[in-house]
Amino acid sequence: MTTQATTPSHPLLDAHAATLDEAAEALRTRSFYSRYPASPSPRVYGEGSAEAGQSAYEARLGAAFTELDDQPTTGERVGDEVSPYGPTLGITYPVLDLDEALPAARAAVRAWRDAGPRVRAAVCVEIIDRLNTRSFEMAGAVMHTSGQPFVMSFQAGGPEAQDRALEAVTAALVEQERLPSSVIWEKPAKGEPLRLQKDYKVVGRGVGLVIGCNTFPTWNAYPGIFASLATANAVVVKPHPRAILPLAITVAVCREVLAEAGFDKALVQLAADRDGGTLAKDLAERDEIAIIDYTGGPAFGAWLETEAAARGKLVYTEKAGVNTIVVDSTDSLRSTLGNLAFSLSLYSGQMCTAPQNIYVPKTGIDTDEGHLSADEFADRLGAAVARFNGDDAKAVEILGATVNDRVRSNVASLAEIAAEGEGRVVLDTRPVTHPSWPDAVVRTPGIVQLDVRHEDVYTQEYFGPVSFVIATESTEQSLAQLADTVAEHGAMTAAVYSTSEAVLEEAREAAADGGVALSENLNGQVFVNQTSAFSDYHGTGANPAANAAYSDAAFVANRFRVITSRRHV
C-alpha cells in the first residue's frame, strides 16, 4: 500500500501542473514537443516585442549590470565582452565573494529541499516561462557574445534553450517522483505482520557549478542549471568571460522568480570572471561544489573529468569531437548537397554538432545524377557550399560571425592543412563583408580533400568552417573509420547517406559501436547539427566528446539522493 505524496502546497503548483504533465508525457513518448515557439514572428510573440527586446538589450550596453548587485560581492566589477560583430559591450558585473556566496548557497538549499520535487519543478517552469518573455533581449545578448546570426540567436538562445531547460526539469521531476514519498510496508510474520511506515525524502548534493561556453551561452548551460536546481541543489553559474550577459540575464530572472516564490535568491548566483581568469578552476576546487556541468574546450574538460572527479564531484562535460558523415550513395544528390551545404555553413560550423569529416569511397558513389568519383563529389559539394553562400547579405544571416581568433586561424590555414595532409583545397574560404556590421569577421566554409591515411590531420577538431572530404577504400572502411575515430576522438553527431538498406544497417552498428547518434539520408529541412528537445538526445555520453546527454535519466538521477526514515505503525 502506497500512501499519497503529501506535497507541500504552493501557489505555482496549479499554475504549472498541466505543463509538467504534458512535458512528462512528451518525455515518455519522445515524440515532438515544444513549449516555447521558435518563430520570432510578431504573430507569436506579439507586436513590438522584437523592438522592445532590442531596446532592452541596447540599454544594457556601456553600463553596469545592476540586477545582481545584491549578490555577495568583493566590490570589484568585471566585464570584457566584445561582440564578434565588432562593438565592445562595455557591461560590468559584480565579482562574487565566494567565501560568502557558497555558504549562502548551502544554507539556502534546506528550504528548497523541503519544498519537495513538484514545487521545485513548478518554480523552475515559472522561471523558464519568464525567460521566454525575455527572448528578444536574450537574442541580442546571445548574438553579440557568440556571433550567431540573429534568428539563430533568438531560437537557440531563447525558445530552444528554454525547451531544453524544461526537458531537464521534467527528467528530474520524473526521476524524483518514481519513488513514493511514503509507504506502509507490511511483511508477513508469525502472529502479527511486521508493519513499518517508510518516508522517502529527496535531498540534493549541495551546490552545482555550471560553466558556460562562448558559442551557446544559454543552450548549453540551461540543462545543467535546471537539472541541478530541480533536484534540490543550489547553482553557481560561471559564464564564459566573453559571453556573460546571456547568463547574467538568466540568473537575474532565476533570482527574481525564486524570491517571488518565497525562496532564497542565493539558490542561483552568477560568478562572472575576467577574460583569462581562473575562477572556473577555483570554484571547481571548492568543497561546497558537489556537481559540475561544463561545456568548453577539451583541456579544462579533461582536468574536470580527472581532478574534479577524483575529488568526488559529479562531472558532466561536453568538450569537442570530430563529427562524421559517411557518403555511400544517394537517390537525391541535389538535396543531399543542399542539406550538407546548410549544415557546413550554419553559424560558420561553430556548432559542436557541425560536420567535419565526410568520408567518400575512392571508387565513387552512385547518385540519381549518375556515378560520381570522390573528386567529383568533393567538387560538387564545394560548388553547392559556394552557391549557398553566394549572396553576402543572405549568407551572413546563416554564417553569423567568427567567434574568436582560433576559428579565424583555422579557416585561414586551409592551404597549410591541405599540404600537411597531402591533399587539395576543394573550396577556399571567402571573407564576407557584413552589410550591417563592418567589423565582423565573416568567412564562408572551406573544404579540404585528403586521403584516409592522413588520420593525424582530420582527427583533430578544427572548430569553425573547416571540413574534410576523406577518400576511403570503400564504404566499409568509411564506416570503420566512423566507429574508430568517434570512439577515440569523440563526436556529437554522425550521418550516413546511402540507398542501401544493408549499408544503413551497418552504419547503425558502427554508430552504436562508436557511441554516437546517427542521422540517415537527411535531404530536407532536418539537419545533422540540430536536435529536438524531448526527442533527440544531445550527445550520448558514450564517446569522448561528452560524458553526458541532454537529458537522460543518468543526467539527473545522481544529482539527488534519497533519505529514508522508517518506524513501526
Next chain:
Amino acid sequence: MTTQATTPSHPLLDAHAATLDEAAEALRTRSFYSRYPASPSPRVYGEGSAEAGQSAYEARLGAAFTELDDQPTTGERVGDEVSPYGPTLGITYPVLDLDEALPAARAAVRAWRDAGPRVRAAVCVEIIDRLNTRSFEMAGAVMHTSGQPFVMSFQAGGPEAQDRALEAVTAALVEQERLPSSVIWEKPAKGEPLRLQKDYKVVGRGVGLVIGCNTFPTWNAYPGIFASLATANAVVVKPHPRAILPLAITVAVCREVLAEAGFDKALVQLAADRDGGTLAKDLAERDEIAIIDYTGGPAFGAWLETEAAARGKLVYTEKAGVNTIVVDSTDSLRSTLGNLAFSLSLYSGQMCTAPQNIYVPKTGIDTDEGHLSADEFADRLGAAVARFNGDDAKAVEILGATVNDRVRSNVASLAEIAAEGEGRVVLDTRPVTHPSWPDAVVRTPGIVQLDVRHEDVYTQEYFGPVSFVIATESTEQSLAQLADTVAEHGAMTAAVYSTSEAVLEEAREAAADGGVALSENLNGQVFVNQTSAFSDYHGTGANPAANAAYSDAAFVANRFRVITSRRHV
C-alpha cells in the same frame, strides 16, 4: 505517436514476464516484496534439500573448482580460503588470463546488447532462480568464508542476496524501458509536417568489474553484477581472496544459464586472486573496465574513488562508517535493550550496518522503568547484551565467528580503547567456545562508555563487536553529532529512540543533513542493521560510507547509454 518496442523473441521472455512485472510494481510502490523465501525450512525448499546442499558444499572441499576451467586461464591455480570456523577449504580456482578474458568479454557484449533490455532481464531472472536452487550449498560456502552463523549464511548469502539481485535487474529494466525503442516524430511545418522515425538503442559501457568483500560475498556483489549485466555490460567478478567460493558458484551458474540461453559465457568471468594479490587494482587499471562496483576497506575504496574515477570509470563504492544511534527516551526500555542487544550481537557486529556509536545525554533518559542516568543506561545495555549471549550454544548461532585478525584485535583491545577515551569498559568481551567448531574464534560484544569530547576515538570504525555509549550534553548535541560525524566519517545506518515527536522530527532533519537513513524506535523484530530489498535502500550515496545505494535509479542509469538513429519516413 510511439511505436511498440520490437523486442527480440526469446524462450525465457514468457517464463519470467510475470516476475518482471510484479517486481517492477514492487519497486514502484516500495512495499514489501520478496521472490525468494528466507526460511530454510524443508517445507519451503523441499525435504532433503538442506542435506543435499550441505553435501554439495562438502564435496568441493580439498578439490579443484573445475566448472570455470573453460575460462581463459594462465594455467595457474589459486585458493587460500580458510574457514573462520577453523578448517582449511583447500579449493583451487583457475587464474584468469586478462589479456584473453577482457577482449572476450568485450566481444561478447554485442549480441547481449542487441538482445534488448527485456531479454537480458529475463535471462538474469533465470540465473537468479537457478542460484536460489543452490541456496543451501551457498549457505555452506558463505558460512565458511565469512564466518556468518548458518541461518544468516543461508538467508543473507542466498535468498536475501537473490532478492537484491532481482531488485537491481528490475531497476535496470525499468530505467531502460522508460524510453521507447522507436517513435515517429512529427513536427508541424509549412506545407508537409516533418516526419522522422527515431530508433533508440541501449548500449552498455563495456565491462564491469565487481570487487567482492569477505563478510557478505554474495549479498554485496549481486547488485553490481546484475545491474551491469542487465544494462548490456559484461562482468568480471573479483572475489575477496578469502571468500572466493560463493562467487565462483555464482559465476558458474551465470555462465551455465547464459550458454543455455544462447549467449557467450564470457559475459561473466571469475577473477580469483591469491591472498595479498594485486588483481583488483590491476583490473581496475585496465582500459576495458568501464564500471567498478566495490565493497571493502576504505583505503582501496578511496583509491578507486580518486584514481579509477579520474580515468573515466564509473565507480560505485561501499566502504566503512560509524553507524549511529541516538537514545533520547523510550516507553519500552526492555524492548529497546533487546532490540539493541540483537543488533550489536548479530554476526558479532561484522555487518557494515551494525551500530557502533550510541549517544545518550548525561542528564539521562526517561523510560517506562523510570529515569536512567547515562551510566545506568549503559549498564542496562551491557547487561542485556550479556544476557542475550549467555548461552554459548545459542549465542554462536547469532554471533558466528570472527572473520579476521583485525576484528579479533579490535575486540581484544577494549581496555586500551577505553583508556584512550578516558572512559570505562561497560561490558567486556567474552570468548565463546563453539560446540561444533572448536577452532572458531567467537567473541561476545564489548561496550565502552566515554565522553562526547573524545571524538578522535569513536569516529574511527572498529569493525566487529565493539560499540560505544557516548555521553552528550543533551539530545540536541546527540543529534548534531549524528549529522556531523555521519557527514564527515560516513554511516550506513542510524537510529533514534524517543517518545517525543519533536525529537523524532529533529532526528529526521539530522539524518537528512548527515545523509543517512533513519530507523525510529525499533523495539520489535525489525533491526537497524537489516534492510529489505525493493523497499529500503542499502546506503544512501549521500555520505562518505558509500557513494551509491542499492538500487536506486542512479545505481543503474549511467551503466548504459542510448544511441539514436533517425531518418525521414
